[in-house]
Amino acid sequence: MLDWRLRFGLLSLIWGFSFLLIKVGTQAYAPLQVTLGRLFFGTAVLAVAMVVKRERLPHGVRTWGHLAVAAFLLNALPFSLFAFSELTIPSTLAGICNATSPLWGMVLSLVALSEDRPTRRRVAGLGLGFLGVLTVLGAWQGFSGLDARGTALALLASLSYPVGWIHVRRTLAGSHHSHLSMTGGQLLLATVQLAVVTPVFTSIPAHFPVVPILAVVTLGALGTGLALLVQYGLVHEVGPTTAQMVTYFVPVIATAAGVAVLGESLAWSTPVGAVIVIIGAALTQSRPRRNTPSTPDGDATARDGGATASGRRPQS
Template identity: 40%
Template sequence: MSTQGTNKWPLAQFVLLALAWGASFLFIAIGLEGLSPAQVVLGRLCAGAVALAAISLVSRQRLPTDPIVWAHLAVVSVLLCVAPFLLFSWAEQSIGSGLASIYNATTPLMTTLVALVALPQERPTKVRLLGLFSGFLGVLLVLGPWRGTGGGTLAAQGACLLATACYGIGFVYLRRFVSPRGLPSLSLATVQVGLGALIMVALAPWIATAPVHLSPRVVGSILILGMAGTGLAYVWNTNLVAAWGAANASTVTYLTPIVGVSLGVAILAEPVAWNQPVGAVIVVAGIAISQGRLAGLGAWLRPPGTVTASGGDGPRRA
Protein backbone atom coordinates (compact mmCIF):
# COMPACT_ATOMS: atom_id res chain seq x y z
CA MET A 1 0.00 0.00 0.00
CA SER A 2 1.33 3.38 -0.90
CA THR A 3 2.01 5.62 2.07
CA GLN A 4 1.19 8.72 0.05
CA GLY A 5 -2.09 10.02 1.42
CA THR A 6 -2.56 7.24 3.99
CA ASN A 7 -0.66 9.23 6.64
CA LYS A 8 -2.09 12.62 5.69
CA TRP A 9 -4.26 12.82 8.80
CA PRO A 10 -2.48 10.79 11.50
CA LEU A 11 -4.18 12.58 14.41
CA ALA A 12 -7.62 11.92 12.91
CA GLN A 13 -6.72 8.25 12.46
CA PHE A 14 -5.46 8.13 16.04
CA VAL A 15 -8.82 9.42 17.31
CA LEU A 16 -10.75 7.03 15.05
CA LEU A 17 -8.63 4.12 16.27
CA ALA A 18 -9.24 4.99 19.93
CA LEU A 19 -12.98 5.28 19.25
CA ALA A 20 -13.12 2.02 17.26
CA TRP A 21 -11.26 -0.07 19.82
CA GLY A 22 -12.85 1.65 22.83
CA ALA A 23 -16.37 1.27 21.38
CA SER A 24 -15.83 -2.40 20.50
CA PHE A 25 -16.98 -3.45 23.96
CA LEU A 26 -20.17 -1.43 23.63
CA PHE A 27 -20.95 -3.10 20.29
CA ILE A 28 -20.24 -6.52 21.79
CA ALA A 29 -22.75 -5.80 24.55
CA ILE A 30 -25.38 -4.69 22.03
CA GLY A 31 -24.68 -7.70 19.81
CA LEU A 32 -25.28 -10.00 22.78
CA GLU A 33 -28.86 -8.71 22.94
CA GLY A 34 -29.72 -10.98 20.02
CA LEU A 35 -26.74 -13.30 19.55
CA SER A 36 -24.69 -15.75 21.56
CA PRO A 37 -21.01 -14.92 22.30
CA ALA A 38 -19.84 -17.29 19.54
CA GLN A 39 -22.27 -15.74 17.04
CA VAL A 40 -20.96 -12.26 17.89
CA VAL A 41 -17.39 -13.41 17.21
CA LEU A 42 -18.42 -15.17 14.00
CA GLY A 43 -20.16 -12.01 12.76
CA ARG A 44 -17.35 -9.60 13.64
CA LEU A 45 -14.61 -11.77 12.12
CA CYS A 46 -16.54 -12.35 8.88
CA ALA A 47 -17.31 -8.63 8.56
CA GLY A 48 -13.70 -7.74 9.38
CA ALA A 49 -12.36 -10.27 6.88
CA VAL A 50 -14.55 -8.84 4.12
CA ALA A 51 -13.47 -5.28 4.95
CA LEU A 52 -9.75 -6.12 4.97
CA ALA A 53 -10.02 -8.22 1.80
CA ALA A 54 -11.70 -5.29 0.03
CA ILE A 55 -9.02 -2.86 1.20
CA SER A 56 -6.26 -5.25 0.12
CA LEU A 57 -7.90 -5.68 -3.28
CA VAL A 58 -8.34 -1.94 -3.86
CA SER A 59 -4.77 -1.19 -2.75
CA ARG A 60 -3.43 -4.18 -4.73
CA GLN A 61 -1.78 -5.56 -1.62
CA ARG A 62 -0.44 -9.05 -2.24
CA LEU A 63 -0.94 -11.71 0.40
CA PRO A 64 1.99 -13.84 1.61
CA THR A 65 2.52 -17.08 -0.31
CA ASP A 66 4.87 -18.96 2.03
CA PRO A 67 2.94 -21.83 3.74
CA ILE A 68 5.09 -21.38 6.85
CA VAL A 69 3.88 -17.79 7.19
CA TRP A 70 0.27 -18.93 6.88
CA ALA A 71 0.88 -21.57 9.56
CA HIS A 72 2.33 -18.95 11.92
CA LEU A 73 -0.57 -16.60 11.16
CA ALA A 74 -3.04 -19.37 11.97
CA VAL A 75 -1.52 -19.55 15.46
CA VAL A 76 -1.60 -15.74 15.70
CA SER A 77 -5.22 -15.73 14.58
CA VAL A 78 -6.23 -18.06 17.41
CA LEU A 79 -4.27 -16.02 19.98
CA LEU A 80 -5.19 -12.51 18.79
CA CYS A 81 -8.67 -13.05 17.34
CA VAL A 82 -10.61 -16.23 18.04
CA ALA A 83 -9.74 -16.97 21.68
CA PRO A 84 -9.76 -13.42 23.13
CA PHE A 85 -12.85 -12.39 21.16
CA LEU A 86 -14.73 -15.42 22.51
CA LEU A 87 -13.54 -14.75 26.06
CA PHE A 88 -14.51 -11.07 26.01
CA SER A 89 -17.91 -11.82 24.46
CA TRP A 90 -18.61 -14.52 27.03
CA ALA A 91 -17.48 -12.22 29.86
CA GLU A 92 -19.78 -9.39 28.81
CA GLN A 93 -22.78 -11.56 29.58
CA SER A 94 -21.91 -10.96 33.25
CA ILE A 95 -19.98 -7.68 33.40
CA GLY A 96 -20.37 -4.28 31.78
CA SER A 97 -18.68 -3.18 28.58
CA GLY A 98 -16.81 -0.43 30.42
CA LEU A 99 -15.23 -2.87 32.86
CA ALA A 100 -14.26 -5.17 29.98
CA SER A 101 -12.54 -2.23 28.27
CA ILE A 102 -10.57 -1.53 31.45
CA TYR A 103 -9.30 -5.10 31.53
CA ASN A 104 -8.41 -4.85 27.83
CA ALA A 105 -6.05 -2.02 28.79
CA THR A 106 -3.86 -4.57 30.59
CA THR A 107 -2.75 -5.95 27.20
CA PRO A 108 0.59 -4.06 27.15
CA LEU A 109 1.34 -5.33 30.66
CA MET A 110 0.63 -8.91 29.63
CA THR A 111 2.76 -8.43 26.51
CA THR A 112 5.65 -7.07 28.57
CA LEU A 113 5.37 -9.94 31.05
CA VAL A 114 5.35 -12.61 28.31
CA ALA A 115 8.22 -10.88 26.49
CA LEU A 116 10.34 -10.92 29.64
CA VAL A 117 9.88 -14.69 29.84
CA ALA A 118 9.98 -15.64 26.15
CA LEU A 119 12.43 -13.18 24.60
CA PRO A 120 16.01 -13.38 25.95
CA GLN A 121 16.77 -9.83 24.81
CA GLU A 122 13.92 -8.43 26.90
CA ARG A 123 15.79 -8.20 30.20
CA PRO A 124 13.74 -7.33 33.32
CA THR A 125 15.03 -3.86 34.17
CA LYS A 126 14.02 -2.09 37.37
CA VAL A 127 11.74 0.22 35.41
CA ARG A 128 9.88 -2.64 33.73
CA LEU A 129 9.50 -4.57 36.95
CA LEU A 130 8.14 -1.48 38.70
CA GLY A 131 5.74 -0.91 35.81
CA LEU A 132 4.51 -4.51 35.94
CA PHE A 133 4.06 -4.35 39.71
CA SER A 134 2.15 -1.06 39.49
CA GLY A 135 -0.01 -2.28 36.63
CA PHE A 136 -1.04 -5.51 38.30
CA LEU A 137 -1.68 -3.63 41.53
CA GLY A 138 -4.16 -1.61 39.47
CA VAL A 139 -5.70 -4.85 38.17
CA LEU A 140 -6.14 -6.06 41.76
CA LEU A 141 -7.87 -2.80 42.63
CA VAL A 142 -10.22 -3.15 39.67
CA LEU A 143 -11.04 -6.71 40.74
CA GLY A 144 -12.08 -5.44 44.16
CA PRO A 145 -11.43 -8.62 46.19
CA TRP A 146 -13.11 -7.04 49.25
CA ARG A 147 -16.42 -7.43 47.41
CA GLY A 148 -16.21 -11.24 47.62
CA THR A 149 -14.84 -13.96 45.39
CA GLY A 150 -17.95 -15.84 44.30
CA GLY A 151 -20.30 -15.68 41.37
CA GLY A 152 -20.10 -15.30 37.63
CA THR A 153 -18.73 -11.76 37.81
CA LEU A 154 -15.36 -12.92 39.10
CA ALA A 155 -15.22 -15.66 36.45
CA ALA A 156 -16.02 -13.07 33.78
CA GLN A 157 -13.25 -10.77 34.99
CA GLY A 158 -10.89 -13.74 34.98
CA ALA A 159 -11.94 -14.44 31.38
CA CYS A 160 -11.01 -10.86 30.45
CA LEU A 161 -7.56 -11.29 31.97
CA LEU A 162 -7.16 -14.61 30.18
CA ALA A 163 -8.08 -12.82 26.94
CA THR A 164 -5.38 -10.19 27.45
CA ALA A 165 -2.93 -12.99 28.30
CA CYS A 166 -3.77 -14.45 24.88
CA TYR A 167 -3.02 -11.04 23.37
CA GLY A 168 0.31 -10.92 25.20
CA ILE A 169 1.35 -14.38 24.00
CA GLY A 170 0.08 -13.60 20.49
CA PHE A 171 2.03 -10.36 20.17
CA VAL A 172 5.25 -11.99 21.34
CA TYR A 173 4.69 -14.93 18.95
CA LEU A 174 4.05 -12.42 16.15
CA ARG A 175 7.20 -10.48 17.01
CA ARG A 176 9.34 -13.63 17.17
CA PHE A 177 8.12 -15.63 14.18
CA VAL A 178 6.40 -13.22 11.77
CA SER A 179 7.67 -9.65 12.20
CA PRO A 180 11.30 -10.47 11.26
CA ARG A 181 10.09 -11.45 7.78
CA GLY A 182 9.29 -7.79 7.03
CA LEU A 183 5.90 -8.44 5.41
CA PRO A 184 3.33 -5.65 4.97
CA SER A 185 1.07 -5.24 8.00
CA LEU A 186 -2.10 -5.02 5.90
CA SER A 187 -1.50 -8.36 4.20
CA LEU A 188 -0.70 -9.98 7.55
CA ALA A 189 -3.86 -8.55 9.13
CA THR A 190 -5.96 -9.69 6.15
CA VAL A 191 -4.73 -13.26 6.45
CA GLN A 192 -4.95 -13.24 10.25
CA VAL A 193 -8.57 -12.05 10.36
CA GLY A 194 -9.52 -14.18 7.34
CA LEU A 195 -8.18 -17.32 9.01
CA GLY A 196 -10.01 -16.37 12.19
CA ALA A 197 -13.26 -16.11 10.22
CA LEU A 198 -12.66 -19.53 8.64
CA ILE A 199 -11.95 -21.06 12.06
CA MET A 200 -15.20 -19.66 13.43
CA VAL A 201 -17.17 -20.84 10.38
CA ALA A 202 -15.76 -24.34 10.96
CA LEU A 203 -16.65 -24.23 14.68
CA ALA A 204 -20.06 -22.63 14.20
CA PRO A 205 -22.07 -25.90 13.90
CA TRP A 206 -20.91 -26.80 17.44
CA ILE A 207 -20.61 -23.48 19.32
CA ALA A 208 -22.86 -20.99 17.49
CA THR A 209 -26.19 -22.82 17.41
CA ALA A 210 -28.22 -20.68 19.85
CA PRO A 211 -31.44 -19.02 18.60
CA VAL A 212 -30.80 -15.74 16.76
CA HIS A 213 -32.87 -12.61 17.42
CA LEU A 214 -31.79 -10.02 14.87
CA SER A 215 -32.74 -6.36 14.97
CA PRO A 216 -31.32 -3.30 13.20
CA ARG A 217 -29.51 -2.42 16.44
CA VAL A 218 -27.86 -5.85 16.70
CA VAL A 219 -26.98 -6.13 12.99
CA GLY A 220 -25.59 -2.59 12.90
CA SER A 221 -23.44 -3.23 15.97
CA ILE A 222 -21.92 -6.40 14.51
CA LEU A 223 -21.20 -4.71 11.18
CA ILE A 224 -19.53 -1.72 12.84
CA LEU A 225 -17.66 -4.00 15.26
CA GLY A 226 -16.36 -6.11 12.39
CA MET A 227 -15.73 -3.54 9.67
CA ALA A 228 -14.34 -0.79 11.92
CA GLY A 229 -13.03 -2.42 15.11
CA THR A 230 -11.74 -5.58 13.41
CA GLY A 231 -11.13 -4.23 9.89
CA LEU A 232 -10.39 -0.54 9.33
CA ALA A 233 -8.72 -0.27 12.74
CA TYR A 234 -5.86 -2.44 11.47
CA VAL A 235 -5.30 -0.04 8.57
CA TRP A 236 -5.39 3.02 10.85
CA ASN A 237 -2.97 1.34 13.25
CA THR A 238 -0.59 0.47 10.39
CA ASN A 239 -0.68 4.06 9.13
CA LEU A 240 -0.03 5.44 12.62
CA VAL A 241 2.98 3.18 13.14
CA ALA A 242 4.35 4.40 9.80
CA ALA A 243 3.67 8.06 10.62
CA TRP A 244 4.51 8.26 14.33
CA GLY A 245 6.44 5.10 15.14
CA ALA A 246 5.26 2.05 17.09
CA ALA A 247 5.89 3.52 20.55
CA ASN A 248 3.83 6.65 19.95
CA ALA A 249 1.10 4.77 18.08
CA SER A 250 0.73 2.34 20.99
CA THR A 251 -0.41 5.19 23.28
CA VAL A 252 -3.90 4.64 21.84
CA THR A 253 -4.10 1.94 24.53
CA TYR A 254 -4.35 4.72 27.12
CA LEU A 255 -7.56 6.08 25.57
CA THR A 256 -9.54 2.93 24.86
CA PRO A 257 -10.69 2.35 28.47
CA ILE A 258 -11.78 6.00 28.71
CA VAL A 259 -13.87 5.58 25.56
CA GLY A 260 -15.20 2.19 26.69
CA VAL A 261 -16.26 3.33 30.16
CA SER A 262 -17.76 6.60 28.88
CA LEU A 263 -19.86 4.87 26.22
CA GLY A 264 -20.98 2.17 28.65
CA VAL A 265 -22.22 4.79 31.11
CA ALA A 266 -23.74 7.13 28.52
CA ILE A 267 -25.48 4.58 26.26
CA LEU A 268 -26.07 1.50 28.41
CA ALA A 269 -26.33 3.28 31.80
CA GLU A 270 -23.74 0.89 33.27
CA PRO A 271 -22.78 1.52 36.90
CA VAL A 272 -19.15 2.30 37.67
CA ALA A 273 -17.68 1.60 41.11
CA TRP A 274 -15.00 3.97 42.41
CA ASN A 275 -12.28 1.31 42.32
CA GLN A 276 -12.65 0.65 38.57
CA PRO A 277 -11.52 4.05 37.16
CA VAL A 278 -8.95 4.45 39.95
CA GLY A 279 -7.54 1.01 39.16
CA ALA A 280 -7.58 1.85 35.45
CA VAL A 281 -5.45 4.96 36.08
CA ILE A 282 -2.93 2.83 38.00
CA VAL A 283 -2.89 0.27 35.18
CA VAL A 284 -2.18 3.02 32.62
CA ALA A 285 0.56 4.44 34.88
CA GLY A 286 2.10 0.96 35.07
CA ILE A 287 2.06 0.74 31.27
CA ALA A 288 3.73 4.15 31.00
CA ILE A 289 6.44 3.11 33.46
CA SER A 290 7.07 -0.27 31.82
CA GLN A 291 7.38 1.39 28.40
CA GLY A 292 9.87 3.94 29.76
CA ARG A 293 7.60 6.93 29.14
CA LEU A 294 8.31 8.45 32.54
CA ALA A 295 11.85 9.53 31.72
CA GLY A 296 12.57 11.15 35.09
CA LEU A 297 11.60 8.02 37.02
CA GLY A 298 13.61 5.86 34.62
CA ALA A 299 16.70 8.05 35.05
CA TRP A 300 16.35 7.84 38.82
CA LEU A 301 16.14 4.03 38.77
CA ARG A 302 18.95 3.43 36.25
CA PRO A 303 22.48 2.95 37.60
CA PRO A 304 24.81 5.94 37.00
CA GLY A 305 26.43 5.93 33.58
CA THR A 306 23.84 3.63 31.98
CA VAL A 307 23.21 4.39 28.30
CA THR A 308 19.72 3.67 26.93
CA ALA A 309 18.65 3.06 23.37
CA SER A 310 16.19 5.47 21.83
CA GLY A 311 13.03 4.77 19.98
CA GLY A 312 12.02 1.47 21.60
CA ASP A 313 8.85 -0.17 20.36
CA GLY A 314 5.90 -0.41 22.66
CA PRO A 315 3.38 -3.21 22.54
CA ARG A 316 1.21 -3.10 19.43
CA ARG A 317 -2.39 -4.01 18.87
CA ALA A 318 -2.89 -6.26 15.85
Protein backbone atom coordinates (compact mmCIF):
# COMPACT_ATOMS: atom_id res chain seq x y z
CA MET A 1 0.00 0.00 0.00
CA LEU A 2 1.18 3.53 -0.77
CA ASP A 3 2.49 5.67 2.06
CA TRP A 4 -0.32 7.77 3.58
CA ARG A 5 1.42 11.00 2.48
CA LEU A 6 1.26 9.89 -1.14
CA ARG A 7 -2.41 8.97 -0.76
CA PHE A 8 -3.04 12.32 0.91
CA GLY A 9 -1.49 14.08 -2.08
CA LEU A 10 -3.44 11.88 -4.49
CA LEU A 11 -6.72 12.71 -2.75
CA SER A 12 -5.91 16.44 -2.87
CA LEU A 13 -5.24 16.21 -6.60
CA ILE A 14 -8.39 14.20 -7.32
CA TRP A 15 -10.68 16.58 -5.47
CA GLY A 16 -8.84 19.65 -6.72
CA PHE A 17 -9.26 18.59 -10.36
CA SER A 18 -12.94 17.74 -9.84
CA PHE A 19 -13.99 21.32 -10.53
CA LEU A 20 -12.09 21.32 -13.81
CA LEU A 21 -13.80 18.04 -14.79
CA ILE A 22 -17.22 19.53 -13.97
CA LYS A 23 -16.41 22.49 -16.23
CA VAL A 24 -15.39 20.23 -19.11
CA GLY A 25 -18.45 18.03 -18.69
CA THR A 26 -20.90 20.95 -18.72
CA GLN A 27 -19.42 22.21 -21.99
CA ALA A 28 -21.30 19.42 -23.78
CA TYR A 29 -23.90 18.08 -21.38
CA ALA A 30 -26.56 19.56 -19.12
CA PRO A 31 -25.54 20.02 -15.45
CA LEU A 32 -28.04 17.38 -14.28
CA GLN A 33 -26.66 14.92 -16.83
CA VAL A 34 -23.11 15.55 -15.60
CA THR A 35 -24.23 15.00 -12.02
CA LEU A 36 -26.13 11.82 -12.88
CA GLY A 37 -23.09 10.42 -14.67
CA ARG A 38 -20.86 11.36 -11.77
CA LEU A 39 -23.09 9.61 -9.24
CA PHE A 40 -23.56 6.54 -11.44
CA PHE A 41 -19.85 5.89 -11.92
CA GLY A 42 -19.07 6.75 -8.31
CA THR A 43 -21.69 4.28 -7.13
CA ALA A 44 -20.30 1.64 -9.51
CA VAL A 45 -16.83 1.92 -7.92
CA LEU A 46 -18.26 1.55 -4.41
CA ALA A 47 -20.40 -1.39 -5.55
CA VAL A 48 -17.27 -3.19 -6.77
CA ALA A 49 -15.53 -2.43 -3.46
CA MET A 50 -18.53 -3.81 -1.53
CA VAL A 51 -18.50 -7.02 -3.57
CA VAL A 52 -14.77 -7.47 -3.02
CA LYS A 53 -15.13 -6.89 0.74
CA ARG A 54 -18.40 -8.85 0.90
CA GLU A 55 -20.28 -5.91 2.35
CA ARG A 56 -24.05 -5.61 2.20
CA LEU A 57 -26.26 -2.56 1.86
CA PRO A 58 -27.86 -1.21 5.05
CA HIS A 59 -31.25 -2.51 6.11
CA GLY A 60 -34.21 -0.92 7.84
CA VAL A 61 -36.82 1.52 6.54
CA ARG A 62 -35.77 4.22 9.00
CA THR A 63 -32.12 3.97 7.97
CA TRP A 64 -32.98 4.22 4.29
CA GLY A 65 -35.23 7.19 4.96
CA HIS A 66 -32.40 9.10 6.67
CA LEU A 67 -30.00 8.01 3.93
CA ALA A 68 -32.36 9.46 1.31
CA VAL A 69 -32.21 12.86 3.01
CA ALA A 70 -28.42 12.59 3.33
CA ALA A 71 -28.13 11.62 -0.34
CA PHE A 72 -30.05 14.73 -1.36
CA LEU A 73 -28.26 17.21 0.91
CA LEU A 74 -24.76 15.81 0.57
CA ASN A 75 -24.65 14.55 -3.01
CA ALA A 76 -27.55 15.19 -5.37
CA LEU A 77 -28.14 18.83 -4.45
CA PRO A 78 -24.57 20.19 -4.04
CA PHE A 79 -23.20 18.24 -7.01
CA SER A 80 -25.98 19.65 -9.19
CA LEU A 81 -25.56 23.20 -7.88
CA PHE A 82 -21.83 23.17 -8.56
CA ALA A 83 -22.48 21.91 -12.09
CA PHE A 84 -25.04 24.67 -12.72
CA SER A 85 -22.73 27.30 -11.21
CA GLU A 86 -19.88 26.41 -13.55
CA LEU A 87 -22.00 27.28 -16.55
CA THR A 88 -21.30 30.94 -15.72
CA ILE A 89 -18.36 31.09 -13.28
CA PRO A 90 -14.78 29.78 -13.57
CA SER A 91 -13.88 26.46 -12.01
CA THR A 92 -11.34 28.34 -9.88
CA LEU A 93 -14.11 30.36 -8.20
CA ALA A 94 -16.25 27.23 -7.68
CA GLY A 95 -13.33 25.52 -5.97
CA ILE A 96 -12.79 28.45 -3.63
CA CYS A 97 -16.51 28.68 -2.81
CA ASN A 98 -16.36 25.01 -1.87
CA ALA A 99 -13.78 25.86 0.80
CA THR A 100 -16.36 27.96 2.64
CA SER A 101 -18.21 24.84 3.87
CA PRO A 102 -16.43 24.82 7.26
CA LEU A 103 -17.47 28.45 7.75
CA TRP A 104 -21.13 27.67 7.10
CA GLY A 105 -20.73 24.57 9.21
CA MET A 106 -19.60 26.53 12.24
CA VAL A 107 -22.51 28.96 11.99
CA LEU A 108 -25.03 26.13 11.72
CA SER A 109 -23.45 23.96 14.41
CA LEU A 110 -23.62 26.78 16.93
CA VAL A 111 -27.36 26.91 16.34
CA ALA A 112 -28.18 23.24 15.88
CA LEU A 113 -25.63 21.38 18.00
CA SER A 114 -25.77 22.25 21.66
CA GLU A 115 -22.39 20.68 22.41
CA ASP A 116 -20.64 23.12 20.09
CA ARG A 117 -19.50 26.26 21.86
CA PRO A 118 -17.81 29.24 20.18
CA THR A 119 -14.25 30.12 21.13
CA ARG A 120 -12.37 33.29 20.33
CA ARG A 121 -10.22 31.46 17.83
CA ARG A 122 -13.21 29.94 16.01
CA VAL A 123 -15.13 33.23 15.92
CA ALA A 124 -12.02 34.97 14.60
CA GLY A 125 -11.70 32.25 11.96
CA LEU A 126 -15.32 32.78 10.93
CA GLY A 127 -14.85 36.51 10.48
CA LEU A 128 -11.54 36.01 8.67
CA GLY A 129 -13.05 33.40 6.37
CA PHE A 130 -15.91 35.58 5.22
CA LEU A 131 -13.48 38.47 4.77
CA GLY A 132 -11.60 36.16 2.42
CA VAL A 133 -14.81 35.46 0.50
CA LEU A 134 -15.37 39.20 0.03
CA THR A 135 -11.76 39.50 -1.17
CA VAL A 136 -12.21 36.74 -3.72
CA LEU A 137 -15.40 38.36 -5.00
CA GLY A 138 -13.81 41.83 -5.20
CA ALA A 139 -16.35 43.51 -2.92
CA TRP A 140 -14.55 46.88 -3.06
CA GLN A 141 -15.17 46.94 -6.82
CA GLY A 142 -18.89 46.34 -6.42
CA PHE A 143 -18.51 42.70 -7.56
CA SER A 144 -18.03 43.95 -11.13
CA GLY A 145 -17.56 41.25 -13.77
CA LEU A 146 -18.92 38.61 -11.41
CA ASP A 147 -21.88 36.41 -12.25
CA ALA A 148 -24.01 36.74 -9.13
CA ARG A 149 -26.27 33.78 -9.92
CA GLY A 150 -23.44 31.33 -10.54
CA THR A 151 -21.56 32.45 -7.44
CA ALA A 152 -24.70 32.19 -5.30
CA LEU A 153 -25.29 28.63 -6.56
CA ALA A 154 -21.73 27.62 -5.65
CA LEU A 155 -22.04 29.13 -2.17
CA LEU A 156 -25.43 27.45 -1.73
CA ALA A 157 -23.83 24.12 -2.67
CA SER A 158 -21.20 24.69 0.00
CA LEU A 159 -23.93 25.48 2.52
CA SER A 160 -25.75 22.26 1.68
CA TYR A 161 -22.90 20.14 3.02
CA PRO A 162 -23.00 21.25 6.67
CA VAL A 163 -26.81 21.04 6.67
CA GLY A 164 -26.37 17.43 5.60
CA TRP A 165 -23.64 16.80 8.19
CA ILE A 166 -25.93 17.93 10.97
CA HIS A 167 -28.69 15.65 9.70
CA VAL A 168 -26.28 12.69 9.55
CA ARG A 169 -24.86 13.45 12.96
CA ARG A 170 -28.32 13.50 14.51
CA THR A 171 -29.78 10.49 12.76
CA LEU A 172 -27.10 8.09 11.51
CA ALA A 173 -24.00 8.64 13.64
CA GLY A 174 -24.79 5.65 15.87
CA SER A 175 -25.45 3.21 13.05
CA HIS A 176 -23.83 -0.22 13.32
CA HIS A 177 -23.39 -0.45 9.55
CA SER A 178 -19.93 0.05 8.05
CA HIS A 179 -18.85 3.32 6.43
CA LEU A 180 -18.61 1.59 3.05
CA SER A 181 -22.09 0.10 3.35
CA MET A 182 -23.70 3.39 4.40
CA THR A 183 -21.94 5.45 1.74
CA GLY A 184 -22.73 2.88 -0.95
CA GLY A 185 -26.41 3.10 -0.03
CA GLN A 186 -26.29 6.88 0.08
CA LEU A 187 -24.73 7.24 -3.37
CA LEU A 188 -27.16 4.67 -4.76
CA LEU A 189 -30.09 6.75 -3.51
CA ALA A 190 -28.57 9.95 -4.88
CA THR A 191 -28.18 8.25 -8.26
CA VAL A 192 -31.83 7.19 -8.20
CA GLN A 193 -32.90 10.74 -7.29
CA LEU A 194 -31.03 12.19 -10.26
CA ALA A 195 -32.21 9.40 -12.55
CA VAL A 196 -35.82 10.43 -11.79
CA VAL A 197 -35.26 14.18 -12.15
CA THR A 198 -32.85 14.39 -15.09
CA PRO A 199 -35.15 13.05 -17.87
CA VAL A 200 -37.85 15.51 -16.81
CA PHE A 201 -35.69 18.62 -17.15
CA THR A 202 -33.24 17.62 -19.90
CA SER A 203 -33.35 16.04 -23.33
CA ILE A 204 -31.07 13.40 -24.81
CA PRO A 205 -27.97 15.11 -26.32
CA ALA A 206 -27.75 15.14 -30.11
CA HIS A 207 -24.02 14.49 -29.97
CA PHE A 208 -21.74 12.71 -27.51
CA PRO A 209 -18.29 14.35 -27.56
CA VAL A 210 -15.63 12.01 -26.19
CA VAL A 211 -13.66 14.41 -23.98
CA PRO A 212 -16.65 15.58 -21.89
CA ILE A 213 -17.76 11.95 -21.50
CA LEU A 214 -14.30 11.00 -20.24
CA ALA A 215 -14.43 13.97 -17.87
CA VAL A 216 -17.73 12.76 -16.38
CA VAL A 217 -16.52 9.17 -16.06
CA THR A 218 -13.32 10.33 -14.36
CA LEU A 219 -15.27 12.70 -12.11
CA GLY A 220 -17.46 9.83 -10.92
CA ALA A 221 -15.02 6.93 -10.80
CA LEU A 222 -12.07 8.86 -9.36
CA GLY A 223 -13.49 12.09 -7.91
CA THR A 224 -16.32 10.36 -6.07
CA GLY A 225 -15.84 6.59 -5.87
CA LEU A 226 -12.07 6.10 -5.54
CA ALA A 227 -11.68 9.32 -3.52
CA LEU A 228 -14.07 7.99 -0.86
CA LEU A 229 -12.12 4.74 -0.56
CA VAL A 230 -8.82 6.62 -0.26
CA GLN A 231 -10.31 8.94 2.34
CA TYR A 232 -11.56 6.07 4.50
CA GLY A 233 -8.08 4.57 4.45
CA LEU A 234 -6.55 7.87 5.55
CA VAL A 235 -9.05 8.38 8.38
CA HIS A 236 -8.38 4.85 9.62
CA GLU A 237 -4.59 5.25 9.44
CA VAL A 238 -3.89 8.83 10.53
CA GLY A 239 -7.20 9.92 12.06
CA PRO A 240 -9.85 12.46 10.98
CA THR A 241 -7.90 15.53 12.10
CA THR A 242 -5.02 14.89 9.72
CA ALA A 243 -7.24 13.52 6.95
CA GLN A 244 -9.47 16.59 6.95
CA MET A 245 -6.47 18.83 6.17
CA VAL A 246 -6.88 17.79 2.54
CA THR A 247 -9.73 20.34 2.44
CA TYR A 248 -7.25 23.20 2.56
CA PHE A 249 -5.28 21.98 -0.48
CA VAL A 250 -8.31 21.51 -2.73
CA PRO A 251 -8.97 25.18 -3.63
CA VAL A 252 -5.27 25.70 -4.33
CA ILE A 253 -5.19 22.79 -6.77
CA ALA A 254 -8.55 23.77 -8.27
CA THR A 255 -7.22 27.27 -8.94
CA ALA A 256 -3.95 26.03 -10.45
CA ALA A 257 -5.81 23.51 -12.65
CA GLY A 258 -8.30 26.07 -13.91
CA VAL A 259 -5.58 28.54 -14.85
CA ALA A 260 -3.09 26.04 -16.32
CA VAL A 261 -5.46 23.70 -18.16
CA LEU A 262 -8.52 25.82 -18.98
CA GLY A 263 -6.73 29.16 -19.28
CA GLU A 264 -9.03 30.87 -16.79
CA SER A 265 -8.03 34.39 -15.81
CA LEU A 266 -6.76 35.05 -12.31
CA ALA A 267 -6.89 38.43 -10.61
CA TRP A 268 -4.62 39.05 -7.62
CA SER A 269 -7.63 39.06 -5.29
CA THR A 270 -8.50 35.43 -6.07
CA PRO A 271 -5.40 33.70 -4.63
CA VAL A 272 -5.10 36.22 -1.80
CA GLY A 273 -8.75 35.76 -0.84
CA ALA A 274 -8.44 31.98 -1.16
CA VAL A 275 -5.55 31.94 1.33
CA ILE A 276 -7.60 34.02 3.78
CA VAL A 277 -10.59 31.68 3.37
CA ILE A 278 -8.41 28.61 4.01
CA ILE A 279 -6.86 30.12 7.15
CA GLY A 280 -10.28 31.14 8.44
CA ALA A 281 -11.72 27.70 7.72
CA ALA A 282 -8.82 26.05 9.53
CA LEU A 283 -9.39 28.22 12.59
CA THR A 284 -13.10 27.38 12.70
CA GLN A 285 -12.21 23.68 12.82
CA SER A 286 -9.85 24.07 15.78
CA ARG A 287 -10.90 22.40 19.00
CA PRO A 288 -9.72 22.85 22.59
CA ARG A 289 -7.19 20.27 23.71
CA ARG A 290 -8.59 17.46 25.78
CA ASN A 291 -6.92 15.12 28.21
CA THR A 292 -8.82 12.14 26.84
CA PRO A 293 -8.46 10.89 23.29
CA SER A 294 -11.10 12.30 20.99
CA THR A 295 -13.18 10.13 18.74
CA PRO A 296 -13.97 10.83 15.10
CA ASP A 297 -17.20 12.76 14.78
CA GLY A 298 -19.38 14.22 12.10
CA ASP A 299 -17.39 17.47 11.96
CA ALA A 300 -14.37 15.82 10.41
CA THR A 301 -14.15 17.07 6.86
CA ALA A 302 -11.93 15.95 4.14
CA ARG A 303 -14.37 18.25 -0.74
CA ASP A 304 -15.98 18.07 -3.94
CA GLY A 305 -17.29 14.96 -3.33
CA GLY A 306 -19.92 15.75 -0.78
CA ALA A 307 -20.45 14.30 2.62
CA THR A 308 -21.25 10.73 3.44
CA ALA A 309 -23.54 8.94 5.83
CA SER A 310 -20.52 8.06 7.91
CA GLY A 311 -20.15 11.69 8.82
CA ARG A 312 -17.04 12.25 6.68
CA ARG A 313 -17.14 14.80 3.92
CA PRO A 314 -15.40 14.12 0.66
CA GLN A 315 -15.01 17.00 -1.81
CA SER A 316 -16.68 17.95 -5.01
